[in-house]
């Protein structure tokens with residue numbers, strides 16, 4: 001089991017991401033990669049955290 005450490009430089013409220021602290025709105029990664037899915041981004045909603053990884057506990061175990 002990995003031990004997560006809060007990165008006070010990266011605030012994030014995406015609790016569905018396995019890198020999120022959940023108990024606090026912070027990311028646990030040392031750095032993240034942010035990008036966009038738009039050809040010409042104009043608002044915050046156009047940007048994405050490419051370091052997002054879905055929390056595994058939310059899907060039923062397979063096999």
Ligand code: SF4
Pocket residue numbers: 010011012013014017018019020021026027028029032049050051052053
């Ligand atoms: S990897 Fe991205 S989405 Fe996941 S907790 Fe960190 S900042 Fe949030």
